[in-house]
Amino acid sequence: MDAVLQALSNHGRRTMLAELKRGPATVNQLAALLPIARPGVSRHLRVLREAGLVEVRQHAQFREYRLRPEPLRELDTWLGGYRDLWQRRLTDLHSEVERGKREREERA
Template sequence: MEALLRGPATVSELAALLPIARPGVSRHLRVLREAGLVEVRQDAQWRVYRLRPEPLAEVHDWLDRYRALWERRLDALHAEIARTKTLEGAPDDA
């Protein structure tokens, strides 16, 4: 998918960029196509693949809700750690 960020490409072009053989690239592209993440068009004897950004935007939006939740939780954890360090460094009153 990252290689397709640069723009549409054929299996051969993608295979030249990746450490796997063309059949492996074709299998990966088939899975991505079936998942709706890439689309293919015929250009003479070549199949040209390109990313479909819509499904990725949907995933991004879905993850944003959880990202905000985890940021709040991590901020609270950071505050608690800072508070604990402050208390541990305070002199004993006893």
């Protein structure tokens, strides 16, 4: 999971993942999304591959990259416990705000 979090920490890599969510793409298609040289794009793709977030297939002279959602599902499961914590806190905050509104309405 550390490799996934590290990979997601970079805006350019998140941009590539967002594009791959729409479907497979070549290196050139992904490079067009970023204001960096092609070697930088290749380094980002290597990080994504090593984290298990993308897979690559060779088609003739082109490499096609595809999103692998499994590591994101694992991350989502891990974040679920924190999501529950924040949801409870937000529910408590909502209740407190509503209580304050009722008290102000009763005084008016």
